[in-house]
Each structure stands twice: as C-alpha cells, then as structure tokens.
Amino acid sequence: MVMNSKSTRNILLVTALAAVAVLSACGGGNDKNNNAGSSTNGGTTGSADKEVTLRLFSNLPDRKSGQGLAEQMVIDNYIKANPNVKIDIETLAEEPFKNKLKAYMASNEALDVTMVHGGAELNTLVQAGYVKELDPKEYEGDTFKFLPGVYKSFTFNDKLYGLPRNSDYEVIYYNKKLFDDNGIKIPTTYAELLEAGKQFRAKGIEPMSMNGKDLWSFAAFFQDLVVRLTGDQNLMLDAVAKKKNFTGDENFTKAAELLAQARDTKLFQESFMTADYGASQNLFTQGRAAMWYMGSWEAGMATNDKLPEDFRNNVNVLKFPVVEGGKGKDTDLLAWNGGGYSLVSSSKHPEEAKKFFDYMMSADQWAKIVWDTGAAVPAQKYELTGKESELQKQLTEVLTGATSTAGSIALDSGTPKFKDDAQNAFGKFFAGGTTPEQLLADLQKAAETQ
Amino acid sequence: MQKVFNNKMAIFLFVFPGILLFALTFLVPIVLSAYYSFRDTLSPGTPSAFIGFANYTQLLLHDSRFWLALRNAVLLGLGFILIQHPIAIFFAIMLDRLGGKAEKWFRTIFFIPCVISVVVISKMWLSLLDPTFGAFNKMLDSLGLGMLKHAWLGDSSTALISMLFILIWAGFGWGLLFYYAGLKGIPDDLYEAASLDGASGFRLHWRITVPLLSPVITVQITLAMITALKQMETVFLTTNGGPGDSTQFLAVYLYNKAFSASQYGYANAISILFIIVCLLATYISNKLTRSDATEF
Numbered sequence: 223m224v225m226n227s228k229s230t231r232n233i234l235l236v237t238a239l240a241a242v243a244v245l246s247a248c249g250g251g252n253d254k255n256n257n258a259g260s261s262t263n264g265g266t267t268g269s270a271d272k273e274v275t276l277r278l279f280s281n282l283p284d285r286k287s288g289q290g291l292a293e294q295m296v297i298d299n300y301i302k303a304n305p306n307v308k309i310d311i312e313t314l315a316e317e318p319f320k321n322k323l324k325a326y327m328a329s330n331e332a333l334d335v336t337m338v339h340g341g342a343e344l345n346t347l348v349q350a351g352y353v354k355e356l357d358p359k360e361y362e363g364d365t366f367k368f369l370p371g372v373y374k375s376f377t378f379n380d381k382l383y384g385l386p387r388n389s390d391y392e393v394i395y396y397n398k399k400l401f402d403d404n405g406i407k408i409p410t411t412y413a414e415l416l417e418a419g420k421q422f423r424a425k426g427i428e429p430m431s432m433n434g435k436d437l438w439s440f441a442a443f444f445q446d447l448v449v450r451l452t453g454d455q456n457l458m459l460d461a462v463a464k465k466k467n468f469t470g471d472e473n474f475t476k477a478a479e480l481l482a483q484a485r486d487t488k489l490f491q492e493s494f495m496t497a498d499y500g501a502s503q504n505l506f507t508q509g510r511a512a513m514w515y516m517g518s519w520e521a522g523m524a525t526n527d528k529l530p531e532d533f534r535n536n537v538n539v540l541k542f543p544v545v546e547g548g549k550g551k552d553t554d555l556l557a558w559n560g561g562g563y564s565l566v567s568s569s570k571h572p573e574e575a576k577k578f579f580d581y582m583m584s585a586d587q588w589a590k591i592v593w594d595t596g597a598a599v600p601a602q603k604y605e606l607t608g609k610e611s612e613l614q615k616q617l618t619e620v621l622t623g624a625t626s627t628a629g630s631i632a633l634d635s636g637t638p639k640f641k642d643d644a645q646n647a648f649g650k651f652f653a654g655g656t657t658p659e660q661l662l663a664d665l666q667k668a669a670e671t672q
Numbered sequence: 673m674q675k676v677f678n679n680k681m682a683i684f685l686f687v688f689p690g691i692l693l694f695a696l697t698f699l700v701p702i703v704l705s706a707y708y709s710f711r712d713t714l715s716p717g718t719p720s721a722f723i724g725f726a727n728y729t730q731l732l733l734h735d736s737r738f739w740l741a742l743r744n745a746v747l748l749g750l751g752f753i754l755i756q757h758p759i760a761i762f763f764a765i766m767l768d769r770l771g772g773k774a775e776k777w778f779r780t781i782f783f784i785p786c787v788i789s790v791v792v793i794s795k796m797w798l799s800l801l802d803p804t805f806g807a808f809n810k811m812l813d814s815l816g817l818g819m820l821k822h823a824w825l826g827d828s829s830t831a832l833i834s835m836l837f838i839l840i841w842a843g844f845g846w847g848l849l850f851y852y853a854g855l856k857g858i859p860d861d862l863y864e865a866a867s868l869d870g871a872s873g874f875r876l877h878w879r880i881t882v883p884l885l886s887p888v889i890t891v892q893i894t895l896a897m898i899t900a901l902k903q904m905e906t907v908f909l910t911t912n913g914g915p916g917d918s919t920q921f922l923a924v925y926l927y928n929k930a931f932s933a934s935q936y937g938y939a940n941a942i943s944i945l946f947i948i949v950c951l952l953a954t955y956i957s958n959k960l961t962r963s964d965a966t967e968f
Contacts, residue, residue: 320931320932321927321931321932324715324930324931324934325931327715328715328716328936329716342934346714346715346718346934349714349715349718349719350714350715350716350718351718428804434826434915435911435912435914437914491804492802492803492804492823492826493802493803493804493806493823493826494826495823495825495826495827495911495914495915496798496802496823496825496826496910496911510804637934638714638932638933638934638935639933639934639935641932641933642928642929642932642933643933646737646914646916646917647916649914649915649916649917650828650915650916650917651916652915652916653826653827653828653831653914653915653916653918654828654829654915654916654918655828656916
C-alpha cells in the first residue's frame with residue numbers, strides 16, 4: 223500500500239492517537255471505579271474503610287479440606303473482622319500454579335498476596351522485583367512466633383522476601399492395614415524397605431506410590447539416601463553449589479546405586495512415571511499402594527472425611543529408613559521451609575494487602591488453624607490441643623525428635639535451570655534406565671552449567 | 673460505492689484496524705521475542721545483559737534436547753503424512769461410497785475424537801494405557817499376550833511411539849473431514865466415465881480420486897507439518913515431555929524453559945528458531961507437493 227497523500231498521513235496519526243487514548247482510558251477506568259466504591263461504603267469500623275478487593279493467588283485448590291480449608295478459614299476470619307475487604311482467591315494445582323505465577327510475574331499482574339515456593343522459584347520472582355522485601359524485625363515476637371532458622375529459603379542477599387507457612391519434611395506415609403494383613407514387616411532399614419517392596423509386589427499390591435511425572439520427589443529421595451549414608455546434611459547442597467563434585471565421590475556413587483536398587487526392584491508403582499501428584503496420592507489413599515513418599519504437608523489426610531475411613535484409620539508415618547553401614551541416623555531429617563506467602567510489588571492496595579498478610583501470618587491464624595485442623599505442621603510455634611490426630615502426633619514426633627535438619631531441599635538450592643536439568647536427569651534415570659554413573663555425571667553437568 | 677473504493681483514504685481506513693491488530697498481536701510479539709532471544713533474561717523485567725548469539729549457538733551446537741524435540745516433531749509430521757493421511761483418505765472414500773443414514777452415522781463417529789477436549793483425551797489415554805488398571809493392558813491379558821503388558825507412556829522405550837499413536841489417532845477426524853469434503857467436490861460422472869472405460873476398484877481411485885484430491889492433499893501435508901511442530905497440549909498433559917525427554921516436543925520444551933527453568937531469553941531463542949523451522953517446513957512441503965490444479 224502506498225501512502226502518497228498528506229491527508230492519509232494525517233489520518234494515520236489521528237487514528238493512532240485515538241487508539242492510544244482508548245487504551246489509556248481503559249487503564250484509568252479502574253481507579254474511577256475504586257473511588258466510587260469507597261464513597262458508597264459509609265465507614266463501619268473507622269477511617270481506613272474504603273472498600274477494597276484483594277487478590278490472593280494460591281496453590282491450594284481444594285477449599286474444603288486440608289490446607290485449602292485452613293487458608294479459607296483465615297480469609298473468612300479476616301473478612302469477618304474487616305467487612306470492607308473482599309478477597310478474590312485464585313487457586314491452581316501445584317505445577318500449573320508455578321507456571322501461571324511466572325506468567326503473572328511476566329505481565330506484572332497486580333496480585334496482592336501470592337503463595338510462593340522458597341528457594342529457586344522465589345529467587346526468580348525476587349530478581350524480577352515482583353515481590354516485596356519484608357522487614358524481619360516486624361515478625362519477631364509473640365504475635366508471630368516463627369521458629370528459628372525458618373527464613374532460609376525466603377532470604378536472598380540477606381533480605382527477606384516472604385514468610386514460610388509450614389515446616390516441610392519428607393516422610394514415608396504407610397498403610398498399616400496393608401502391612402498387617404500381608405504379614406509384612408514395617409521397614410526400618412533400606413534393605414528391609416526394598417524387601418517389603420518385593421513382598422508387596424508379589425502379592426499384587428503397589429509397594430510405594432510416587433509422583434514421578436513431577437520428578438522432584440526423586441531428588442528428595444536421593445538426598446535422603448545421601449544423608450543416610452553420610453550423616454552429612456550439607457554434602458548434596460555443597461555439590462549443587464559446586465563446592466563438591468557429584469562424580470568421583472564414593473558416597474554419591476553408593477547413593478546412586480541404592481537409588482538404582484529402588485528402580486530395579488520396582489519399589490514404585492508401575493505407572494509412576496506418568497503419575498502426577500494427585501494420581502500418586504489417589505493410589506495411596508485408595509489403599510492400592512502400601513506407602514507414599516511425601517512431605518509433612520499431607521498431615522490432613524487423617525482428618526479428610528472424603529477419604530475412605532478404613533484408610534484414615536490406618537495411615538501412619540515412617541521415618542526414612544537407615545542405610546546399612548551408613549553414618550546417618552533416622553533422626554537426620556530432610557526438613558526445610560518450602561511454601562509460604564509473599565507480598566506482591568505491583569499490588570494496587572499495598573497497605574490493605576500488608577494488613578491482611580500480617581493477619582494471615584500471625585501465630586493465632588494460619589499456624590493455629592492449620593495445626594488445629596490437622597492440615598500441616600506450621601513453621602511457627604504451636605501448642606498441642608490434645609485433639610491431634612494420631613498422624614499429627616507421629617509427625618510432631620518426627621520433627622521434635624530430629625537431631626539435624628537440611629534447611630533446604632537440594633533441588634531448590636540451585637537455579638531454576640539446575641532444577642530443570644537435574645529433574646530431567648532423574649527422569650532419564652528412572653524411565654530410561656541410565657546407569658548410576660550417568661545419573662551423577664548428568665547431575666554434575668547440571669550443577670556446572672546452572 | 674465505486675467511488676469509495678477508489679478513495680485511497682477510505683481503503684486505508686478500512687484496512688488500518690486489521691493491520692493494527694495484526695501488528696500488535698503478531699509482529700510486535702515476534703520482534704520482542706527476537707529482542708529477548710539475544711539476552712540472558714530470566715523473565716521479562718529481570719535485569720539482563722545482551723549476549724549476542726550465545727543462546728543460538730548453545731541451542732544449535734550444544735543442546736541435544738532441542739534437537740531431540742525437533743526430531744520428535746518431524747517424526748510426528750511423517751506419522752501424520754505417511755500413516756494418518758492414507759488411512760483418512762481410505763476411510764473418506766469408504767464413507768463417500770456408503771451413502772444414506774450410515775454415512776452420516778459414521779461421519780459423526782469418526783469425528784467424535786475431534787470434538788472432545790484435549791484434556792479429556794489426554795486423561796483418557798493416560799488411564800487406557802495405565803499399566804495397572806488400563807484397559808489396553810487388560811485387553812492384552814485377555815488375548816493371552818500378557819507378556820506384552822507395559823507402562824506404555826512411562827517407559828522411555830515406548831513413550832514416544834505411544835505418544836505418536838495418540839496424536840495420530842486424535843487428529844484422524846480432521847484429516848478425514850477434509851478429504852471427505854474434497855471427495856464430495858469430485859463430480860460423479862468422472863467415475864462413471866472411467867468405469868465405462870473399464871477402470872475399477874483401486875485403479876479408479878489411484879487415477880481419479882488421488883489426482884483430483886491433490887489440492888486438498890497439498891494443504892493437508894502443510895497443515896500436518898505445522899500441527900506436528902506446534903504439538904503442545906496433549907504432550908504437556910500426558911507426559912510433559914518425559915520420561916527423560918523421550919516425548920519432548922518443541923513447544924513443550926520452549927514452555928518449560930521459559931516458565932519452569934526460568935530461562936526466558938533462551939526460550940525466546942527457541943521460539944525464533946521455531947518460527948524459522950515452521951516457515952521452512954511450509955516452504956519445503958509446498959515445493960514438494962506443488963502441482964497444477966486439475967480442472968473439471
């Protein structure tokens with residue numbers, strides 16, 4: 223198309239300007255609405271009462287049980303106390319949640335509070351300036367009661383960017399009835415675990431359910447093995463930080479061989495490589511798998527009335543078994559603080575958002591509710607109510623009996639690229655049958671190129 | 673009216689909104705993508721440095737996962753062209769010959785997989801192919817082929833072939849529909865004339881149907897290559913490229929690099945190469961299948 227007349231050029235200009243004007247008018251519209259909203263609500267509780275809607279993004283789609291219910295209860299409490307506040311909650315399951323949060327970050331979406339995963343995932347948000355820095359001093363003292371050392375994966379360059387909601391640690395959940403009915407010994411050593419696996423398999427029961435499609439559980443399992451072998455919580459973290467090598471280290475070699483044994487004796491369910499989180503959980507909660515390798519955040523299974531009663535009465539917790547000849551004890555716990563909440567920088571209501579965030583994180587809200595409902599183990603000091611489920615008591619014992627903790631899960635202690643590459647290495651190892659040496663070489667490469 | 677269309681300004685006014693939309697939704701993103709592909713961005717907004725062609729050299733020379741993803745896409749494209757399309761043509765001819773109520777019936781049945789949401793299809797095949805309770809393995813069992821039972825999508829050695837099978841199956845209805853529509857455009861008297869001349873059966877179709885369908889076939893082959901390259905949803909929902917990259921496809925790889933591995937700049941470099949590959953594929957398939965349209 224040839225534009226040869228002056229008027230054509232003028233039209234172009236005018237139209238472009240008009241387009242810009244229309245677009246900017248859209249942006250301005252919101253403010254106007256908010257102002258209008260504030261004037262309609264005659265203050266019920268004081269001066270800061272303009273009507274606001276806060277946006278919360280969370281990875282807890284199930285609002286009727288477990289942590290989702292706890293989160294909802296906190297929100298309901300807050301709305302009751304602050305009737306001028308509305309809270310829009312968007313929830314997605316774990317993996318889609320992580321991906322959408324990145325998309326939100328990319329478009330600088332104006333959320334107010336978001337769930338975050340500590341470590342590598344949060345680090346990306348921090349570098350993009352998407353989340354706000356917090357002052358740790360504000361969260362000292364009796365209102366919050368955070369346990370010592372729980373900020374580790376939320377701190378970057380000595381600055382705090384979020385607060386943890388739970389104490390996370392890996393355990394093995396097991397179905398006691400399946401063990402009893404089949405006369406199988408509850409394993410305390412790794413050899414016994416593999417043996418139990420063989421016996422279950424022989425009886426046509428899946429020994430251990432695993433969310434293999436998500437891949438991260440394999441890395442946790444491997445880290446557990448390394449700690450059991452060496453008693454050294456830092457060895458694997460050091461290897462990720464390139465202070466040690468994955469290759470040429472006899473401990474890593476031995477751990478990878480033990481991992482290969484789990485693979486080769488078919489410890490995990492047959493479809494483990496296509497099972498996502500939900501699928502692996504279903505298999506276990508429907509009583510078709512004897513064990514589930516998962517974190518303490520699943521404490522709510524024992525009180526979730528949607529699950530079969532038979533299962534709820536029989537779900538128990540097992541510490542990751544010791545390895546014969548290993549230096550580690552079963553009280554060396556792979557514990558960290560993974561999940562939490564952050565304030566979003568692009569929030570349209572920063573003050574209201576902060577108020578809600580502080581309310582949520584105070585010890586008598588999230589921490590208390592999540593403990594009382596048996597949904598998870600908080601990262602804050604909590605008092606026993608005496609009404610805890612058997613599963614909660616066992617989980618508390620595991621945590622309070624721990625003689626050392628990891629502080630971080632190795633997969634999250636590197637960059638997101640390391641995580642992706644390392645997960646891929648574990649995927650190849652379990653589905654493609656690569657050798658232990660190859661796995662370590664792949665991990666080494668992932669650490670070097672992160 | 674004639675006067676309006678002679679007025680250049682009027683033409684411009686009519687065309688401009690379209691061009692603007694095209695530019696904003698298509699050209700600008702590609703330019704931005706190219707811009708980011710020269711940087712080591714973790715995500716838009718994060719500080720980044722200009723790194724020249726580093727992303728591209730890494731991709732082309734050192735990234736075996738990229739080449740694997742590309743190879744899988746090409747395999748899928750070939751699967752579409754060499755397996756799916758001949759079957760689709762065959763069934764389209766059969767359908768065309770069927771006539772009456774049965775024709776409508778089968779047309780609907782064949783098209784059902786295209787109507788179902790991709791999510792449902794993915795979940796359905798996940799359970800069908802499940803090694804423990806999947807119907808497919810159960811069927812093998814009942815046929816006395818129990819030793820063939822397998823974690824089809826969960827094992828690197830069979831994941832790709834299972835994935836290709838699912839994708840070829842899922843796209844079958846579209847192929848069929850196109851060819852069927854093409855067949856309906858071929859006048860019956862051509863067949864009558866040919867059969868008077870003594871042609872029948874396979875020969876009839878090889879000499880008449882296939883050449884007359886060639887415009888449709890050309891379009892379909894191009895579409896098949898593009899569809900194969902763009903493959904995303906089903907793979908993402910069933911295996912997410914796994915286990916261990918065995919079902920990796922370009923779009924899934926790109927997505928995971930951008931959003932899971934936080935290598936946004938790198939992912940943009942993939943997307944630029946992706947565009948180039950798609951253009952190349954279109955060009956080549958057009959070149960190879962070019963033929964003069966047959967008049968009738």
